[in-house]
Amino acid sequence: MTNTLLEASELAIEIDGRQLVSSVNFSVGKGSAVGIVGETGSGKSLTCRAVAGSLSTIGGRISAGNLKLNGKDLTDPKAYAKLYGRIIGLVPQNSLSALNPLMRIGTHLIETIKILGTGGGIGTKDRAIDLLARVGLHKPEHVMKQYPHQLSGGMRQRVMIALAIAGRPELLIADEPTTALDVSVQKDIIELLGQLTREENMALILVSHDLGVVSAATENVAVMYSGMVVEYGPTKELLQNPRHPYTKALLAARPSLEHTGRLIGIPGTPATPDAWPTGCRFAPRCQFVQDSCLQNVPTLQSVGSSHQVACYRADEIEILDNAGEV
């Protein structure tokens, strides 16, 4: 029996013939939540687009590897037409430009429900109001009549979530759903995503540059750097026991309300696709770099039951870490 909904293996992505992402491996179980974390240019959004079938709009394509949903091939963009709304739901980055400025919120919802045929026995309009209530909007009847510009960013993002789950998809994909929002609203939206996907037994792919955001709603997380997955494992374990130097640095650079100590930045900047080093792509910025790191690209190796790291010195780092050297 297979419990896997989505599986990516050795996925590579190119735009205009330039390979920007390579050897991405991860899987999403039915009803489970996976996070993808990395900084700008790490390839996390491209990976997300590959899964969402929207690479072609930016001139990109999957150049190698496999992408399977329920065992069916997804590397051909044409496969998506039947999946959108019903199997795959998307929550976009910027909620203001993701709603038609000339259409009422209610019209958006009714349009979607009618097309997906998910009104059920309660009628399209009632179903729309019900969806708005489910995403935590007060006075949903009133919101139905409003235009996008009359809502706050957080409210619009809730509407986008309502639209994404209108077809009861099996997989919800959220690409940086909170970047355009106030910090105070971010947490609510992430918690809503986590809660809804658990209740509806939907799988979730949550993309963010913030490990903290991802940790609130996911069970597994993939950390990406310069177009590769450098660490993958259960979210809790990764947060408590990061094995890749980049993940470590990312955690150290994260502001937090509890710890008031100094933030430690990561020295240097990520390499651009034109100037990727031959060896490990994090090597130029890594404090643990050694000769072997500069020769070959490290691949993901298991370091625990389901924890994988792409680093030649992962074992030593743990020891060094425990010895308090870092």
Next chain:
Amino acid sequence: MTAAAQVPGLASAQPTTRPKQLELRVGITLIALVVLASIFIPIFNTTDPNALVAAPLEPPSLAHPFGTDTVGRDVFIRVFTAGRLDLTLAVLGVIVPLVFGTILGTVIGASRKKALDVVVMRFTDGLIAFPFIILVLMIVLIVGPEATIPPLPPGAPSVLAATWLVNWTTYARLARLRTHILRQEDFISATGLLGYSRTRVITKHLLPSVWPTTATFAVSDLLSIVALIAALPFLGGGIQPPTAEWGSIMYEGRGVISQAWWISFSTVGVVLLLGTGVMMVVDSLVSTSRRALLP
């Protein structure tokens, strides 16, 4: 075709400038063609544009490439002699309002006194609501259709007076708007902090940045003035016959269009070449059209 330019960092790799360069080159070539023909054809072909050279309404032939008109004058030489006049008037008609309007608009835009701004803007509001052609006809009537300033032919001063009196308003508006935008930019607001004098800010910093905007509009304005001058004979104004002028040639041709299409059409053709060139130059200067595909 690809929208790769939307990906940060890849935008510079897109060769978006090439088609615009082509558009600009074709446009300049078309304009140059008409301008050079108007300059050189009357030099090499010494036929008098007002001489009766053949029978009236003769169709185009080798001797008379554009045929002859209602009294037997050579249309070919008349069209290009007219080109000299129309182009000169268009350039004169554009330059004065361009310079005056740009400077006035920049000064108003840079000024902190509201009163001047309100007065000039209300005035231009009134003028803009006015159908241009009616105003021009009235001015033509006041100056007198026969008025002349040598070497310009009768009718030319009234046309120039009309464009000068009306057209500066558009340039003033454009310049004022541009100045307001510029004032919010750092390099201009910094000059205030540095204590530069108002005059220096206007002449050294504002005008050089306002200029390209109004000058671009001036290119398309050239075409509107050519069209205006050519339209006036249809309304009983403009350059008076027998002077060769595009509008009066077309008007003459309109009367006999069922027998002699070539009189109107040769002029329409030449003006369209010029106009298409002007539109191409303007497009290449302002438009940014990148195609995205509907998924």
Next chain:
Amino acid sequence: MIAIVRTFWGRILQIVLVALFVTIGTTVLIRLVPGDPARSILGARASDESVKALNSELGLDLPLFEQLTNAVLNLFRGDLGTSFAFRGQDVISLILPSLSVTAALAAIALTLSAVSGIAVGLALALTKRPELDLAGRLVMTVLLATPGFMAGLVLLYIFAINLGIAPAGGWAGEWPDNAKYLWLPALALTAYLGSLVARAVRQAALETIGESFVQAARTRGVPRRRIVMRHVLPNAILPVIPLLGLNAGALVSGAVIVEAVFTLPGLGSRLVEAMASRDLPVVQGIALLAAVSIVVFNLLADLSNMAADPRLRKTH
């Protein structure tokens, strides 16, 4: 609501200002016209006494300031005076038939331009064949370089003279026969205005297609046809309304000249006639009506723009 009311009263105020401006402007301009209006009405052989008498009858011997106050007072009474050339005839009743011709021409041209411009602009933005888009843009460039009266000459030759499917000019004087005389001149005006609309719609549609709400609609399973009709089209049409408002003056100017090409009895011919006979109240009346109708048109454009775009109406 507040925004709508403010726009409405702003435009009404502009109408009043423009009417004042035009009345004062034309009165002053008329004073500057060389020659004596009474003399040109009565002819060169009229006696000095009769010229003087007519001048005083027409109020032309009053000081400029008094003429101005009289003109403004009459304006607020809705009285545009009587014609000089057609003695005793009311200016408004003289102008209205001509105005209706010009208005009909402008209205047909406006409708044709909007419909054809939107259709062509949207088609060019949606086509997957870049060579079609390029060809369409080239045609638009040439048409944009074509003044209405030149397009009129070409259309006149092709449709009226060669094909014989339209009259080469003239006027029936009654509807619906008038339409036969109007469609060709309207087409001539559409060459420019329709291209202007098509270009704006194409550009706006391309921008809309690039917007993420179009992509988002697709990822909700909305079919392509509905995306085009309900999401792209309404947003692509938005810039058309202010564009037409801005070009109202140019449209009237263009109509006046095209009328001359097709010998339609519109404002153009009335104006030329009034100018030739120094019929100053008629000239003034035409200027006033034309200017006011352009501002009224702009008011309608503002209001429909607000009706179309909810972002322009502030409801809270």
